[in-house]
């Protein structure tokens with residue numbers, strides 16, 4: 060692949076045009092999941108378990124079925140009982156059987172909110188009344204919420220069939236520990252012996268929800284001939300198709316999914332909850348069925364990311380060379396296995412060039428909703444601990460935290476704990492940009508502190524399809540299989556316009572349904588601009604080659620004698636002949652005479668997504684009376700490879716940073732003794748609001764990814780990795796507080812203030 | 823339970839519809855009147871996605887009964903642009919890339935309209951506190967606040 064991302068040559072890439080779907084989204088015309096309808100649709104609703112752990116003795120739906128206006132009731136008896144099988148469909152590990160059981164409980168309910176039945180009825184009121192008439196008999200079982208308690212001997216066991224993987228000999232008794240996993244390089248014992256200074260600490264993080272503002276919603280219909288239509292809001296309509304097909308035993312060719320506009324996902328919409336149920340209800344009722352979650356449903360029934368316990372130990376010589384780093388991480392998976400334990404381990408120290416690293420992790424089930432991917436899954440959890448520890452190490456060494464990191468920074472050729480050797484990366488550039496930023500040296504006032512933390516994310520590539528079609532008038536249509544969650548239609552149109560040499564305004568980007576474009580993996584893993592962008596770029600390049608051929612045909616010269624420049628075919632020098640340039644529109648006009656329609660659709664399995672690194676600087680002011688932390692100033696520096704649409708790149712960084720600030724200061728699931736979530740709403744699960752925040756300055760560092768034609772690196776996930784430690788290190792700097800647990804809510808900070816005062820009072 | 827006849831004005835046009843006594847204005851707008859630009863993010867007054875203007879006041883339509891709309895003037899996101907001319911607030915949201923997923927956007931634009939109608943020259947702090955009832959999970963609010971500042975300047979003729 061040729062690299063065409065030299066900045067001085069770019070005309071469209073790097074500008075900030077209005078996005079193609081913008082007007083629809085500022086006028087209310089855009090159709091999101093809950094806005095989609097089908098003729099004759101009725102309403103589907105689910106019944107959720109009130110118990111965190113119970114055996115289902117019986118479900119009697121007869122009364123509900125007799126209620127006038129009820130068109131169908133389903134339970135697990137209406138869903139195929141499929142075998143265990145690993146799935147590689149969404150983002151992160153998933154098992155088809157677990158997913159089926161998560162959509163509809165079979166023998167046991169495993170968390171409060173677990174779906175046990177669903178109804179379809181002519182309206183909301185009838186559906187609600189029907190749910191009340193379903194009689195479920197439970198045998199309530201002891202439950203376990205906390206990860207350490209779930210691992211303890213004698214803990215209630217969720218799955219009789221779950222034996223810890225990754226240990227030898229194979230265990231003979233079931234456990235809540237689904238898996239044990241280790242990545243290691245070098246010899247940490249020897250490394251710690253060389254250390255002059257060692258920090259060692261246990262940290263905890265709370266599970267937090269993706270908290271997209273749009274609740275899950277879909278409408279689905281199955282016809283008498285078995286043809287299924289689904290319109291849903293998700294991070295991948297091909298994902299919905301694959302999961303629905305597998306869970307219901309339907310051929311993929313019989314399912315067509317249209318992606319509604321998506322109101323945020325952050326990883327949480329890379330999995331199905333409603334769609335298979337809507338199809339099953341449609342089959343039962345013979346009508347299209349619409350299902351919409353409430354906010355409470357979203358909190359009780361859909362995936363947050365894991366909370367965890369992270370033990371970290373880091374050692375260094377007096378001059379700041381890190382000699383060994385070690386971590387043990389226990390992550391909550393929720394009711395079924397599949398926490399992001401692997402990436403948590405892999406990312407913890409990926410910013411550093413270290414000879415001796417040992418990481419050990421546990422994937423642990425407990426009676427909570429099954430976790431789903433959340434932006435850089437796993438990395439923010441381990442990095443909170445690791446980057447707090449690095450900061451404490453810098454204090455102990457009396458070193459500047461950026462200097463300590465520069466001294467140990469990963470660079471091209473550094474080997475990671477998971478075996479990959481870094482290619483061209485921009486971590487040092489990011490650190491140097493942070494060091495040079497005026498924020499780093501700005502003065503601070505009383506009770507104010509400054510923290511810095513850094514983060515890493517792999518970014519992924521994978522399967523994508525993109526098409527570029529030249530219309531009769533010389534405009535272009537771009538089609539891709541990637542749902543647009545944050546402006547990607549604009550980036551796709553920009554890359555095509557750049558290659559074609561025509562104005563951005565002459566290119567429209569559209570996302571067709573699953574039957575109208577080749578397979579495309581989910582919008583997740585920071586892969587769309589990279590992988591789908593690569594498909595679009597290659598399709599545009601193929602179109603340019605075709606256009607050159609057609610110009611050659613019109614001029615009756617050899618195609619090699621034609622060049623493509625600024626949207627026109629020109630003779631490649633004096634020898635080629637003295638023809639006037641042929642603009643794209645002129646060639647398009649003659650398409651029928653030169654071979655027919657002009658267009659190309661390219662499917663790729665993109666490799667070589669360059670990893671991203673970020674460094675965040677955070678200033679806080681802490682009120683020692685109330686324990687309240689105010690974010691005063693925030694700067695997020697990131698290597699973005701090449702920013703196609705810098706405003707949307709900045710937006711990703713700003714949004715990710717603020718999600719991290721919420722994770723740091725406010726957000727958590729609160730469970731009561733009964734195993735019920737006590738804060739299943741935005742009033743009590745408090746995400747950051749405008750008045751909590753200052754402007755978030757995004758600083759774009761561009762170290763192009765040589766494996767992408769424009770140098771793109773994924774940008775969406777890195778920005779949520781550093782904030783928790785950046786905020787924590789800032790609070791530590793403000794009042795010299797020992798803080799090891801998230802969220803750093805006012806009561807917790809106030810308690811740390813009191814703890815810090817206690818010994819002084821005794822003096 | 824029989825439905826109640828409601829007569830009201832929405833986006834300057836007289837409207838009449840039937841509503842259940844317990845139905846929210848949000849549900850009536852979305853389900854009965856097909857004005858789906860107003861969004862539901864929580865149904866409990868906590869997210870602002872359902873923001874409309876009633877007689878000049880910014881209101882969560884999920885917290886108002888549909889029958890209470892009778893006799894009042896309601897502005898929804900569909901009534902902000904003049905025909906095919908975008909309102910300066912909409913234009914500035916686009917130019918500033920103040921939306922990512924766009925789900926919160928109708929609520930923010932309507933709330934901003936209510937703010938700038940009252941206070942044509944708000945400070946950054948005033949903007950942030952006025953919009954504190956509107957949740958956005960994508961943008962971190964930075965570009966939204968800038969879009970509001972730009973729109974205010976434009977509307978002042980700046």
Ligand code: FES
Nearest residue numbers: 865867869870884
């Ligand atoms: S839907 Fe009305 S405030 Fe959230």
Ligand code: FES
Nearest residue numbers: 922923926958960
């Ligand atoms: S743009 Fe997605 S919630 Fe605001």
